Amino acid sequence: MDIFISALAYIDYTTILVVIGACLFGLFVGAIPGLTSTMAIALMVPFTFFLDPIPALALMISVGASSIFAGDIPGALLNIPGTPASAAYTNDAHTLVKEGKTNRVLGMSLTSSVIGGVIGTIILASTAPLLAEFALKFSSYEYMWLTLIGLSCATIVSGAQIRKSLLALFFGIALATIGYDEFTGQARFTFGEVSLMQGVSFIPAMIGLFAISGAIKYYVDRWIEKQIKLAVNTDNSSYNIFKGVGKVVCRRKGGIFRSGIIGTLIGALPGAGADIAAWISYAVSKKLSKKPQKYGQGSEEGIVDASASNNASLAGSWIPSLVFGIPGDSAAAIIIGVLYMKDMQPGPTLFLFNPDKLYAVFIIFFIANLILLPIAFIVVNFLKKIVAIDN
Numbered sequence: 001m002d003i004f005i006s007a008l009a010y011i012d013y014t015t016i017l018v019v020i021g022a023c024l025f026g027l028f029v030g031a032i033p034g035l036t037s038t039m040a041i042a043l044m045v046p047f048t049f050f051l052d053p054i055p056a057l058a059l060m061i062s063v064g065a066s067s068i069f070a071g072d073i074p075g076a077l078l079n080i081p082g083t084p085a086s087a088a089y090t091n092d093a094h095t096l097v098k099e100g101k102t103n104r105v106l107g108m109s110l111t112s113s114v115i116g117g118v119i120g121t122i123i124l125a126s127t128a129p130l131l132a133e134f135a136l137k138f139s140s141y142e143y144m145w146l147t148l149i150g151l152s153c154a155t156i157v158s159g160a161q162i163r164k165s166l167l168a169l170f171f172g173i174a175l176a177t178i179g180y181d182e183f184t185g186q187a188r189f190t191f192g193e194v195s196l197m198q199g200v201s202f203i204p205a206m207i208g209l210f211a212i213s214g215a216i217k218y219y220v221d222r223w224i225e226k227q228i229k230l231a232v233n234t235d236n237s238s239y240n241i242f243k244g245v246g247k248v249v250c251r252r253k254g255g256i257f258r259s260g261i262i263g264t265l266i267g268a269l270p271g272a273g274a275d276i277a278a279w280i281s282y283a284v285s286k287k288l289s290k291k292p293q294k295y296g297q298g299s300e301e302g303i304v305d306a307s308a309s310n311n312a313s314l315a316g317s318w319i320p321s322l323v324f325g326i327p328g329d330s331a332a333a334i335i336i337g338v339l340y341m342k343d344m345q346p347g348p349t350l351f352l353f354n355p356d357k358l359y360a361v362f363i364i365f366f367i368a369n370l371i372l373l374p375i376a377f378i379v380v381n382f383l384k385k386i387v388a389i390d391n
Helices: 002-008 015-031 037-048 053-070 073-079 084-098 102-135 140-154 159-176 202-219 245-251 253-268 275-286 302-325 330-341 353-383
Strands: none
Touching: 002 353, 015 037, 015 159, 037 053, 037 275, 037 330, 053 073, 053 102, 053 302, 053 330, 053 353, 073 084, 084 102, 084 140, 084 275, 084 302, 084 330, 102 245, 102 253, 102 302, 102 353, 140 275, 202 275, 202 330, 253 275, 253 302, 275 302, 302 330
16 A cells, blocks of 8 residues: 555646647647557657656556557548558448548547446456566576567567568567677678667668658558549537447447456466457457358447457556567567666566556556547547538
8 A cells, every 4th residue: 555655646737738748749640640659659758858757657657548549540640541540440440430420430449449448457466466476586597588589479479471571570589689799899791880889779660661761651551542422421529538438338348348358367478469450359259259241341340349458458568568679569669668767677576676667657647548538539630520611
């Protein structure tokens, strides 16, 4: 209880303002097709230089949660997923929007995303301390095998694209060899360039691989003519996106809970991420559904379950990051850099030396997901009108 009270002391008005501002920024970036959640988090790293540890982590958490949900907005309205995590149910969402159910779709996505995020946070807060006690017994051998498992998972979960995943994996390992060798002090593959002596910095690599490639793909896709016909009715003109959503969520409470657990577990796998969690939950939902033929043709079940899963995976990705110092996904890898910068070395010792700050992080997860509800409500009602503007 004393640790919890100490953690609450870190949550001041500055932290709340940071959460609100980060949610707005995340919604903006996530709603732009091609700009991923990883890019949004990477762009916020310079701002953490001027913040205390807890507000800095609140910035990262809030941007991640809001940008993942915001990817659902262009997916539903334009049939273009804003982030990879929204791709699994884009066809379902857009089909329902064309039937005049814009409010219903966006309301379901927002509500289930928040619930999934809360489920993931509960699992994170309850399991991370237990895993930390277990991790304290790890030696270099266990860490080596854990790293190999993480790299293997990143390849195995790719499905039919195993060869491409292996190629990307070895390419990433090759990039990691650039710079000074930690043991011999010899420069490797620097080709005489002083800027490469410290190796390839992770942030430029992430922005280059994710943001620039996404932007190029976006502008290429702009040449493809898309005609979108939206049905305009009283439902779409209303500002209440939560109308009728409560019944759907209550009816799917079992599926949301299941998807929240799946998303958290997938997020905890090093190398996996929100997009993989969404696809797996979508597939499980279809397998257990009484109407599997509706999936891909406007299934509310698929939207609710997958939305809950991709947001739950965010909290799940923090489990290996905090306990083992191994990122659950690319966004978590950036956050690990922020932890080091704020003198909070990730790993089992974090639970020994900074337990109050750690519980403050858990509290911020709850706050970020709950604040997302009213902020996204306002933003969504504004953005859904854009598609009605004549060219």
